[in-house]
Amino acid sequence: MASKVRELGVLALIGGIIYGLIEFFGRGYTHWSMVILGGICFVAVGMLNEILPWEIPLAVQMLCGGIIITAMEFITGCIVNIQLGWAVWDYSQEQFNVLGQICPKYSLFWILLSGVAIILDDHLRYWIWGEDKPRYKLF
Numbered sequence: 001m002a003s004k005v006r007e008l009g010v011l012a013l014i015g016g017i018i019y020g021l022i023e024f025f026g027r028g029y030t031h032w033s034m035v036i037l038g039g040i041c042f043v044a045v046g047m048l049n050e051i052l053p054w055e056i057p058l059a060v061q062m063l064c065g066g067i068i069i070t071a072m073e074f075i076t077g078c079i080v081n082i083q084l085g086w087a088v089w090d091y092s093q094e095q096f097n098v099l100g101q102i103c104p105k106y107s108l109f110w111i112l113l114s115g116v117a118i119i120l121d122d123h124l125r126y127w128i129w130g131e132d133k134p135r136y137k138l139f
Contacts, residue, residue, distance in 0.1 A: 007129055008043050011121060015042020018120075022113075031088045037076050041069045045114050046121030049134075058115060058136045065114025070107045077101030 019038025023030040045065040052061065078101060080086045092100030122134035 007125075010128075011046060011124065012039035012043045014124065015039045015046075015117065015121075018042070031080075031086070033076070033080050033086070033088055037072060041072055042117050042121065044068050044072065045117045046125075048118060049122055054132070054135055055137065057139045058118065059139050061118050062111050062115045065118060066107055066111030069110035069114065070102050073106070073110070074098065074102045 016035040016037075016039030019042065020030045020035040023034055023038075045068055048056075048061050048064055052064075077089065078099070080088050081090065081101060082099065090100050091097040091103040091106065094103035094105055097103040119134065119136070122132075125131040126133055
């Protein structure tokens with residue numbers, strides 16, 4: 001149990017740092033809350049292959065990952081942006097946004113990023129902890 005918690009902690013740290021760097025290089029800055037959210041999302045999306053069978057197409061896993069990240073972004077946005085007023089992001093100028101916290105444009109990005117996260121998570125689990133060798137079916 002402790003080793004699994006440690007494994008998830010390492011994955012969250014890796015995912016959080018990578019997401020923070022993506023955001024920093026993409027928009028020139030990030031916020032510490034995004035590193036935490038990125039780590040949580042990386043672990044949550046990575047857990048898809050722990051729950052779903054390997055035979056589930058990668059495209060379906062990516063869609064599930066995009067939904068998970070969008071939901072977590074909405075919850076986090078309602079807390080950090082609306083409740084706490086930190087103004088970490090604002091999608092209110094994007095079409096079809098919901099309370100300025102989520103929008104289709106970024107949900108599509110999360111679907112694509114989920115593919116990278118799924119593959120990276122699976123390979124890290126294989127290389128570091130000797131878990132199942134990753135195998136994918138795109139559709």
